[in-house]
Amino acid sequence: MLTPTTTTLAFRLASHAAPRTALLTTLARATPACQYTTTATPFVKPQGILAASSIALGSFRRAAPSAPTLILSQMTCRLQSTTSNAARPVSPEAGQTLDWNTFFKLRKTRRRWQLVFSVTMLGVSGTAGAIFLSTGVADPVLSQIPLDPFVTLGIMVLGFAGLGWLAGPSLGSTVFNLINRKWKKQITNKEIEFFGRVKKNRVDPTASGAGNPVPDYYGENISSVAGYRQWLKDQRAFNKKRTNFV
Numbered sequence: 001m002l003t004p005t006t007t008t009l010a011f012r013l014a015s016h017a018a019p020r021t022a023l024l025t026t027l028a029r030a031t032p033a034c035q036y037t038t039t040a041t042p043f044v045k046p047q048g049i050l051a052a053s054s055i056a057l058g059s060f061r062r063a064a065p066s067a068p069t070l071i072l073s074q075m076t077c078r079l080q081s082t083t084s085n086a087a088r089p090v091s092p093e094a095g096q097t098l099d100w101n102t103f104f105k106l107r108k109t110r111r112r113w114q115l116v117f118s119v120t121m122l123g124v125s126g127t128a129g130a131i132f133l134s135t136g137v138a139d140p141v142l143s144q145i146p147l148d149p150f151v152t153l154g155i156m157v158l159g160f161a162g163l164g165w166l167a168g169p170s171l172g173s174t175v176f177n178l179i180n181r182k183w184k185k186q187i188t189n190k191e192i193e194f195f196g197r198v199k200k201n202r203v204d205p206t207a208s209g210a211g212n213p214v215p216d217y218y219g220e221n222i223s224s225v226a227g228y229r230q231w232l233k234d235q236r237a238f239n240k241k242r243t244n245f246v
Contacts, residue, residue, distance in 0.1 A: 125164025
């Protein structure tokens with residue numbers, strides 16, 4: 001049931017809402033309908049190089065191993081390569097040729113080793129012999145030799161020292177061959193060839209004399225290629241001097 005108060009309120013609300021409704025209706029009529037539509041764009045398959053790159057990238061992603069698997073495979077490859085290198089026989093002479101200058105240098109080095117061991121063994125053997133004789137082991141022998149015991153003991157000590165001196169070159173050569181074992185075979189071949197040349201080109205010693213001595217008959221002083229050439233000149237000079245003397 002409407003009262004005068006409610007009737008007045010309803011008319012007022014209707015009067016306020018009417019202009020707003022009319023404005024919205026006018027805007028809707030004046031604005032055209034939207035002509036744009038949203039359609040799904042179909043996927044275009046890549047062509048050429050792009051397709052190959054996509055396929056390779058996809059296969060790489062599918063085949064890429066995990067980090068632990070990759071580390072394990074790398075360790076296995078390294079272990080296999082190390083084992084194969086260790087099992088492969090190493091030839092130090094492969095690709096290395098011993099020339100004559102190096103041969104003469106090694107020959108000189110070997111002589112120094114022999115000299116060092118000779119001096120060392122001389123002192124060691126002499127000292128060991130003196131200590132051994134001081135124990136009185138040689139007293140029965142000293143009583144049978146008609147010489148002063150100190151002289152006899154001195155001769156025996158010198159004998160021990162001489163044995164050490166003679167054993168020195170063998171020990172020095174052994175140590176030298178161990179240090180330079182990669183050249184051992186080539187040094188042996190070079191020595192055979194070198195001594196063959198010395199034997200072929202050296203002079204006849206029967207024609208030597210006080211005024212014309214034999215110049216290094218065994219070629220022991222040759223220590224280089226230049227020294228060998230000088231040795232050949234000395235041999236020719238000896239033969240020339242012998243011919244002129246005759």
